Amino acid sequence: MRSSSSRRGTSHRRTPHTPRRTAAVALVGVAALMAAAVQSGTALAAPEKTPPASSKAVPGSESVKLSPAQRAELIRKAEAGKAQTARDLGLGAKEKLVVRDVVKDADGTVHTRYERTYDGLPVLGGDLVVKTAKSGATKAVVKATRAAIKPATTTAAVSAAKAEKQALAAAKADDAKSADVDKAPRKVIWAASGKPVLAYETVVGGLQKDGTPNELHVVTDAATGAKLYEYQGIETGTGNTMYSGTVTLGTTQSGSYNLTDGARGGHKTYNLNRGTSGTGTLFSGPDDVWGNGSPSNTETAGADAHYGAALTWDYYKNVHGRSGIKGDGVGAYSRVHYGNNYVNAFWSDSCFCMTYGDGSGNTHPLTSIDVAGHEMTHGVTSNTAGLVYSGESGGLNEATSDIFGSTVEFYANNSSDVGDYLIGEEIDINGDGSPLRYMDKPSKDGASKDSWYSGIGSIDVHYSSGPANHFFYLLSEGSGTKTINGVTYNSATSDGLPVTGIGRDKAEKIWFRALTTKFTSNTNYAGARTGTLAATGELYGTDSAEYKAVQDAWAGINVGARSGGGGGGGTSFENTADVAIPDRGAAVNSPVTVSGRTGNAPSNLQVAVDIVHTYIGDLKVDLVAPDGSVYTLKGYGTGGSADNINTTYTVNASSEVANGVWNLRVQDNAAVDTGYINSWKLTFP
Numbered sequence: 001m002r003s004s005s006s007r008r009g010t011s012h013r014r015t016p017h018t019p020r021r022t023a024a025v026a027l028v029g030v031a032a033l034m035a036a037a038v039q040s041g042t043a044l045a046a047p048e049k050t051p052p053a054s055s056k057a058v059p060g061s062e063s064v065k066l067s068p069a070q071r072a073e074l075i076r077k078a079e080a081g082k083a084q085t086a087r088d089l090g091l092g093a094k095e096k097l098v099v100r101d102v103v104k105d106a107d108g109t110v111h112t113r114y115e116r117t118y119d120g121l122p123v124l125g126g127d128l129v130v131k132t133a134k135s136g137a138t139k140a141v142v143k144a145t146r147a148a149i150k151p152a153t154t155t156a157a158v159s160a161a162k163a164e165k166q167a168l169a170a171a172k173a174d175d176a177k178s179a180d181v182d183k184a185p186r187k188v189i190w191a192a193s194g195k196p197v198l199a200y201e202t203v204v205g206g207l208q209k210d211g212t213p214n215e216l217h218v219v220t221d222a223a224t225g226a227k228l229y230e231y232q233g234i235e236t237g238t239g240n241t242m243y244s245g246t247v248t249l250g251t252t253q254s255g256s257y258n259l260t261d262g263a264r265g266g267h268k269t270y271n272l273n274r275g276t277s278g279t280g281t282l283f284s285g286p287d288d289v290w291g292n293g294s295p296s297n298t299e300t301a302g303a304d305a306h307y308g309a310a311l312t313w314d315y316y317k318n319v320h321g322r323s324g325i326k327g328d329g330v331g332a333y334s335r336v337h338y339g340n341n342y343v344n345a346f347w348s349d350s351c352f353c354m355t356y357g358d359g360s361g362n363t364h365p366l367t368s369i370d371v372a373g374h375e376m377t378h379g380v381t382s383n384t385a386g387l388v389y390s391g392e393s394g395g396l397n398e399a400t401s402d403i404f405g406s407t408v409e410f411y412a413n414n415s416s417d418v419g420d421y422l423i424g425e426e427i428d429i430n431g432d433g434s435p436l437r438y439m440d441k442p443s444k445d446g447a448s449k450d451s452w453y454s455g456i457g458s459i460d461v462h463y464s465s466g467p468a469n470h471f472f473y474l475l476s477e478g479s480g481t482k483t484i485n486g487v488t489y490n491s492a493t494s495d496g497l498p499v500t501g502i503g504r505d506k507a508e509k510i511w512f513r514a515l516t517t518k519f520t521s522n523t524n525y526a527g528a529r530t531g532t533l534a535a536t537g538e539l540y541g542t543d544s545a546e547y548k549a550v551q552d553a554w555a556g557i558n559v560g561a562r563s564g565g566g567g568g569g570g571t572s573f574e575n576t577a578d579v580a581i582p583d584r585g586a587a588v589n590s591p592v593t594v595s596g597r598t599g600n601a602p603s604n605l606q607v608a609v610d611i612v613h614t615y616i617g618d619l620k621v622d623l624v625a626p627d628g629s630v631y632t633l634k635g636y637g638t639g640g641s642a643d644n645i646n647t648t649y650t651v652n653a654s655s656e657v658a659n660g661v662w663n664l665r666v667q668d669n670a671a672v673d674t675g676y677i678n679s680w681k682l683t684f685p
Contacts, residue, residue, distance in 0.1 A: 055544040060107025062539065063513065065321030068329030074102045078112045085114075085130060088138060094119045095149055100127070101327065101384055103516050108134025111517040113384065118149050118189045124201065124219065125192025127386060127520050142531075144520035145191050146614060146643055147672075151198050156222035160185040160200060163225075167202035167218035170230055174216070175209035182206075182215065190219050190228050192388070192522050193617060193640070195672055198222040203233065211276065211339050211357075212346055231390035233349060247307050247414075251288055258284035259306050264313040265324045265331025269306040271298060272335050272355075274362075279351075280335050295358070298337060301365035305334040305356055308372025308408075315373070315404075315411045316380065320512050325352075325379040332379060336367060345371050347378035354379075369417055370424070373408030374401040385519035391457040392524035392640065395464030400515060402437065402465060403472045407508045418485045421473050439473040440491040442466030451494040451558040451650070452525045454634045467525065467557040472511060475553040476504040493556035494650050496604060496685065502549045510535050510550065524640040526616075526647055529554045561608050561648045571597075574681040575664075581613065583674050587667035589624070590677045597658035597684065601625075605653040606683035607633060611645040611666065613675025620667050623651055626660025636669045644675075658684065 066074070078085075082097040091097075101113040109131060116126035126149060131140040163185040182205030190199035204216040215233030220226070250261030259269040259282065270280035283290070283302045291300035313331070316322040323329045335355045342357030345366045354375040358365045378401050381387055387397035402423055410419030424436030434444075442448035448466035449456060456464045473491055478501035481490045493499055501507075510532055518531030532550055540546040548563035555562045579590045607623050620636040633649045664680045 055540045055546050057539050058541055060105060060109075062106055062509070063103050063321055063516075064106050065317070066102075066104060066323070066327065068323055068327075070104075071102060071323075071327050074104060074110065074112075075099050078102060078110075082114070085112075089128075089130070089141065091116070092118075092149060095123075100386075101516070109139070113516075116149065118151070118196075119154050121154065121187050121189050121198075122201075123149055123189045123191050123196070124199075125190065125522055126196075129517055129520070131517070142518055142520060144522050145196075147191060147194075147196055149189060149191060149196050151189055151196050153223070154187070154198055156187060156198060156200070158200075158220070158222050158225040163200035163202055163218075163220040163222075166220050166225070166227055167204050167216070170218050170227065171204040171206065171214060171216050177207040177209065177211075180205050185220070187222065188219070190221075192229065194615075194670065197228075199228055207276070208232075210344065211342050212344055213276070213348060215348065215350060229390070231388050231394065233389070247303075249290065249303060249306050250310055251290075253288070256284045256286055257288045258282050259290070259302055261306065261310060261313075261331065264310055265329055267306070267309050267313065267331030267333060269302045269309070269334040269336065271302060272337050272339075273298075274337055274340050276339050279333075280337075295363050295365055301336040301356065301358065301367045302334075304365065304367035305336050305354070305372065308367065308369050309334055309354065309376065311369055311412045312373045312376045312408050315408045316376075319407075319411065319508065322380070325376060326383045332376065334372075336365060345375055347375040347382075349379070349382050352379070368424075369412050369414065370405040370409045372405075374405035374423075377401040377404040380404075381515065384516045385523065386521040387519060387523060388521050389461060391522075392464065393522050394461035395456065395466075396468055396519070396523060396525070396528055397465075398461045399465035399468030399472070400511070402439065402469050403508070403511055406439065407504065410504065420485055420487045421477070421489065422487065437462075437466075437469070439469040440477075440489040442470055450492075453558065454632060454638055454649075457524070457638055467559070468528065471553050471557050471559075472507060474499045474556050475501060475510070475549060476507040477501040479556065494558040494604075495555060495562075495606065495648075497552075497556070497562065499552045499556045500549060502546050506540075506546060510539065510546070513539065522640045522642075524642060525559050526639065526645065527642045529560045530646075555648060558650050559647060561646075572681050572683040573662075574679060576679040579666075579677040581611075581619070581666055581668050581675050581677065584618075584668055584671045587620075587665050588677070589663040589665050590680060592662045592664070592680070592682055594626075594659050594662060594682060594684075599658060601653035601656045601658045602684060603652045603654040604685055605651045606648055606681075606685065607651055607664075608648040608681040608683065609633065609645050609664065610678040610680060611675060612643075612678050613645065613668075613673060614643055615670075615673035616640075616642055616645050618668050618670040618673055619645070620669060621645065622665040623649075623653075624663040624665050625653065625656040626662060627656065629656060630665075636667075 078099045086097050096117045097114040100115050103111040111129055111131050113129045116123040125144050128143040133139050164181055183203035185200040185202040188199050188201045189196050199222050200220045202218050206214045208214045217231050217233055219229040221228050250263045251257050252260040252262055261267040270282055272280040290303040291297050325332055333353045338355045338357045343359050345356045347354055356367045381397055381400050387393040389397055421439035422435040438444045443450045448463045450470055452467045479491045479493050479499045513535035514531040518534050536547045536550045551563040554560045573592045573594050575590050575592045579588050616639040621634040623631040623633055631651050
């Protein structure tokens with residue numbers, strides 16, 4: 001019999017860190033973000049209002065904490081019934097469902113997330129979530145695409161070798177180093193945009209130009225050889241060297257001590273010792289004391305990473321009821337001391353691990369609490385919504401990691417690094433104490449965007465995440481000037497109107513519920529608004545103060561209308577007549593006559609658009625001023641594969657005379673999908 005002391009889980013106290021600020025070189029590709037110092041100015045929003053009356057969650061609406069065994073049983077039941085579910089959903093005979101995740105509410109409602117196959121081939125962009133009542137009745141279905149999965153053929157006209165060549169060319173165009181094919185081309189059905197077609201997916205390995213591992217996914221049309229899409233599988237984030245004081249770590253003793261946390265799924269922390277591949281060496285030693293607060297001691301970064309992973313595990317389990325990244329009680333692992341002078345950290349699905357560089361001069365390990373929360377959240381997102389790391393969905397993916405990186409920091413309640421809505425605040429990259437990213441006003445970093453606009457999906461995901469970060473801050477804390485934990489914020493809105501926050505505790509639960517039960521792989525900003533409103537309605541009711549606050553916070557970043565309708569006030573002119581949009585036909589117009597105004601239109605003219613359409617990616621939507629000037633509200637090919645447009649756009653029309661006939665002009669540029677203009681409204685705040 002083995003002695004009880006031969007292997008046991010323990011906790012230890014490590015030596016204190018000495019708090020101090022550090023400087024590091026900007027991440028390559030994020031230099032513009034770092035360039036600006038703190039900006040200041042008068043807030044556009046009015047001062048904070050009295051918070052709304054608190055609403056209690058609808059009884060039975062909140063998700064329950066599932067043990068790994070309970071989750072496994074729900075997945076088993078879903079697997080057993082997936083053929084019937086496919087029939088109930090009206091899927092074709094060649095389509096099959098693959099169970100991916102499950103969430104259960106206290107009232108017995110179950111949200112089951114599926115991926116699809118067609119004739120045995122994976123359907124990329126075919127994921128869906130089925131909401132089932134306790135009785136077994138289907139209550140709702142959220143689909144990444146509503147297009148029927150009926151590709152013309154499953155026989156490729158283009159060779160796999162040609163797809164491989166195209167993928168390698170794409171990697172080289174991004175200045176990848178030692179690019180090679182990590183995963184040979186596989187046949188898939190591409191359904192994430194437009195009509196589903198047969199395609200190849202190729203994954204290119206090697207290193208990105210900054211030394212980050214490369215997992216570039218390239219999708220090639222198997223009929224024409226055209227590149228349909230590409231996205232990066234390695235999800236990166238940045239943070240700061242963490243000096244957390246004396247903290248407790250979960251370790252294991254088996255002869256010597258090692259950094260294995262038996263209480264948190266067996267999470268392990270390894271030393272890569274400047275390497276860029278493999279697992280590295282598990283941290284171990286003769287005593288249960290790790291690091292001395294100095295980056296020159298290799299154990300210090302390991303202790304920080306191990307601590308951050310434990311906090312993140314506890315946060316997801318205690319706040320959201322999720323046991324581990326996959327919900328199965330199994331821990332990921334961490335690797336520190338990656339590369340040489342590597343100023344980044346990243347999550348990789350392929351190793352199911354977090355990896356941290358040592359920063360400039362190998363003296364500033366990126367192993368902070370918010371970085372750990374950020375990186376592990378990429379894993380949670382990958383195993384729930386699966387937001388593709390490109391376009392608007394990529395911005396939402398990155399924002400989700402910032403959001404929960406921030407909430408983990410608040411949850412930690414560590415006096416050496418108090419919770420805040422700043423990302424990477426200890427790096428001092430500008431030499432003036434300014435952080436890497438700001439959630440209250442993202443544009444203060446010099447590159448991130450405060451609000452949504454039609455072209456936001458074309459910029460780097462670290463910058464297109466700005467509006468979602470801003471939304472979360474507004475929903476949590478509201479607009480205007482305020483000081484929280486010693487940090488002063490001044491958050492304005494895109495429409496110049498105030499937003500009253502509902503508190504971070506409610507905001508984080510709304511976002512998590514939307515992520516796990518409403519978002520799909522290609523959710524865009526409009527879809528995120530729809531998803532968070534649905535989540536809020538389930539939790540607090542559609543007539544609650546929380547529901548109205550979600551509407552107002554989205555309107556505050558130029559997504560959708562205010563809770564009072566339109567732009568939240570002012571004079572409105574509306575056309576509610578239906579106008580059919582010809583399928584792949586000529587543009588149609590819906591006129592609105594503005595009268596009784598003086599002078600020019602405002603710089604924040606609100607254009608509320610309600611279009612019913614089965615695929616908004618086909619549409620180009622313009623506002624045409626009385627003199628014929630054209631303002632593009634939504635470009636063709638943008639918006640993903642969502643149904644319908646229900647969005648309020650802000651237009652700087654200050655050069656236009658207000659009075660006269662304005663037109664909403666809409667054109668469908670591709671075949672198959674149809675719809676109509678339901679209504680639209682001009683509001684002069």
